[in-house]
Amino acid sequence: MLGLPTVWGAVAMTYKFVCPFAQLDGVGARIATSAVFFAVGTGLILRVRHILMRELSETRAVADAAQSALLRPLPPRLDGLVLAAGQLSADRAASVGGDLYDVVATDHGVRVVMGDVRGHGIAALGTVGAVLGSFREAAHDEDELGPLMRRLERAHARHLRQRARDEHPSACGGEPENPIAEEFVTVLLLEIRRDGAVHALNCGHPWPYLLRPGAVRCVEPMSGGDPMPPLGPFPLPAELAPVRCGRIRPGEGLLLHTDGIEDARDHHGRFFPLRSTLDGAVRGRPITPQAVIHAVYSRLLCHVGGRLGDDAALLVLRNDRSRVPAQHAGPVVRTAHKVL
Structure with missing residues (x-):
């Protein structure tokens, strides 16, 4: 997770010091620089969101599996x-x-x-x-x-x-x-x-x-x-x-x-x-x-x-014993579970 901010910082520094367009002082150059930084930041935010949603989904799957094993x-x-x-x-x-x-x-x-x-x-x-x-x-x-x-x-x-x-x-x-x-x-x-x-x-x-x-x-x-x-x-x-x-x-x-x-x-x-x-x-x-x-x-x-x-x-x-005959087989562990 810490790698993404590092990548964003590296891209920003590389663009600032390497790209010739970033050295210009004109309004157009500044707008272009801002657009680049915005695009990179948005991409990184979406990537972080995707990772967090995936981890949440995996956590829920593990929790559901544990619950099913217990009940x-x-x-x-x-x-x-x-x-x-x-x-x-x-x-x-x-x-x-x-x-x-x-x-x-x-x-x-x-x-x-x-x-x-x-x-x-x-x-x-x-x-x-x-x-x-x-x-x-x-x-x-x-x-x-x-x-x-x-x-x-x-x-x-x-x-x-x-x-x-x-x-x-x-x-x-x-x-x-x-x-x-x-x-x-x-x-x-x-x-x-x-x-x-x-x-x-x-x-x-x-x-x-x-x-x-x-x-x-x-x-x-x-x-x-x-x-x-x-x-x-x-x-x-x-x-x-x-x-x-x-x-x-x-x-x-x-x-x-x-x-x-x-x-x-x-x-x-x-x-x-x-x-x-x-x-x-x-x-x-x-x-x-x-x-x-x-x-x-x-x-x-x-x-x-x-x-x-x-x-x-x-x-x-x-x-339901008036309609279902008694089960005479040996006792078997059977358990209750949720029905939602």
Whole structure:
């Protein structure tokens, strides 16, 4: 990049001292000299712009590849559930964010994780990878949600320590005094059993919504009480007992989301009406996960004028087990991905 100004200076000096026309004092000579300098400068500016645009395009391609590797494609059906997920990033420089989600079929039931890393953009991808990598392994190994959540906590803590050592090499391999203390991640763990019963552990994340298109109230919060603090600032409690939040009956759905959706404001400062948007999307019609996501995102972008202040992720599940036979094959890791 520094070579271009050097070239411009070299051309200017060469023209000034070598070209005979540049030695003349007439008005015409001065106009011609100015035109030459303007043409050379314009060419160099356009060249710099081309290089910057190419580097930005390459950066976005790398970021998209990293995001796709972390949030792998979502199967349309998994153990009798119909799935779809989506993500919108607040980072305008790249379509990546700090939201995470995954769905795996295990011997213990279908397990779901939804999380939100503090911050967004490329810097949050490391934490997303640490948490998702731990979940994908531990979801099959752990019989209960409590030990699974502790595995996620340990993975997050290891990631923060490593980041602190990398960013503060003066620690000389020792433990830094303040390993990125303000970093945290909210995590919601769900276990959906064969009868549709939903068990959960929640560390600072919004509770999901139960979608029941045939009921009088077709959108209801599925809550298990006050959530625990996010992973990072405080250790988990000694006792981690999952709570039963309710049940998803055949034909009903569940929507998980990050707080970037309900916290989104319009230019008048009004919050996004997620519940009423869901009501309009599912009332009187079968639940189609992709259609629900499209309806929410369309109204969300209209609400904020196309500019999000935080990442916004959605994950929609529909219990289709009355029509889809149980899949008896061995458990295979399958994951959720964005559908935009």
